[in-house]
Amino acid sequence: MSHISVGFSLNMFRAVFEKxxxxxxxxxxxxxYSYQGGSGMSTVTITLKGKARLENGTVDFIAPDRLRISELDIVFDELKLTIKLDIDEIAFGDECIIQNPINEKCIVNVPKKSIFEANPDVVIKFNLVPLVPRVELSFDLILDEKKTDGVPSHWAITGQPDLxxxxxxxxxxxxDLIQEKLTQAIKDIIPGNSSFERVLVQKIRSFGEFVRNLLDVGDDIQEWAQRxxxxxxGLGNIIIGAVLDYYQDKLNATLFKIPNPYPVINVGKLKQCNGLEISLPPVYVEIDTIQAKVTDDYLFVNIEFSDIITKTLKGVGT
Incomplete structure (x- = not known):
């Protein structure tokens, strides 16, 4: 049984990785993504849309069988967040907010009014790109040997994503930005007469607390936004899935592939001294196994050939 070893340098892999x-x-x-806000007083719908690309990143060989891609930067060209609130209607009015202390007659009366009648009542949109300053991805590819069926079949070294x-x-x-935008959007719904705002504040205590109740969060909107x-x-899972799916589609998860049986001699002709030509039919040798291993600088593929020749030389024109 004979064998050959093929080596691929780390620099070559890095050049391919960059392309x-x-x-x-x-x-x-x-x-x-939608959910019911606090006490069922609102329906919250959040949508994220955008596009990103990759920059930087390093490739290293980790003995005995791993390629490690690390510090791969995800750069957003666009990342737009939309938050919609469908708030339960609030009706108020026919209420006296300033009363004469002497005769108890009403000085300022708020007429009857309903707000939050639309669906959705509040829509805010803003650019998240400057608010997500760093996204970094790392993963390993575990080397594996695999034989595929077909005519011809193939032996392949694949890299299965891990970690x-x-x-x-x-x-x-x-x-803070989310709270500010939602608070302003709610205030914009309130009729221009400041009396309405005073009555509404009496009902909701404060705009900040009202917004937090609508979102069904505690005091920390930052923690809610990140979660x-x-x-x-699933922003992280979207990115991981896209990168790994692209790797699978682009490379078919294959780092090295060789046909089996392997053509040792292709079809050709050999001219003899007497001028006659010999037709050389193809000769194939079966591959028993292949094995991959890495060092710090190289990926080595060892190919073990069988002693079985599937087709032999045949002279023509003797």
């Missing part, structure tokens, strides 16, 4: 990396676009498609890890940083101002984006909308 694959630079062609990837990550779409973040809008998939609305994906993503780190997403959010600006500390994210929660919603990461766990409910």
């Amino acid at each position: 694959v990396r630079d062609t990837l676009q990550i779409p973040i498609l809008p998939k609305p 994906p890890d993503i780190e997403i940083d959010f600006a500390d101002s994210l929660g 919603t984006l990461l766990n409910e909308i």
Whole structure:
């Protein structure tokens, strides 16, 4: 039994990685996430839409059988957050807010009014790109040997994704920005007469508390925003899935492939001294196994050939 070994340098893999990396676009498609706000007083719908690309990143060989891609930056070209609130209607009015202390007659009366009658009542949109300053992805590819069926069949070295890890940083101002925008959007719904605002504040205590109740969060809107984006909308999983799916589609998860049986001699002709030609039919040798291993600088593929020749030489024109 004979064998050959083929080596691929780490620098070669890094060059291939950069070409694959630079062609990837990550779409973040809008998939609305909805839930009931505090005490059922609102329906909250959150949608995220955008697109991202990859920058930087390093590739290393980790003996005996891993390729590690680390510190891969996710750069957002677009990331738009939309929050919609469908708030239960609030009716108030025919209420005296300023009364004469002497005769108890009403000085300022608020006429009857209903607010939050639309659906949705509040829609805010803003750009999240400056509020997500860092997204970094790392993952391993575990080398595996696989034989595929077909004519011809193939032996392949594949890389199976493992240990994906993503780190997403959010600006500390994210929660405050959401609260400010929602508060202003609610105030914009209130009729221009300031008396309505005073009556509404009596009912809801404060706009800040009202917004938090609508979202069904405690005092920390920042924590709610991060949890919603990461766990409910799944921003990290969207990115990981897109990168790994792209790797699967682009490379078919295959790092090295060789046909089996392997053509040792292709079809051709050999001219003899007497001028006659010999036709050389193809000769194939079966591959028993292949094995991959890595060092710090190289990926080595060892190919073990069988002693079985599937087709032999045949002379023509003797």
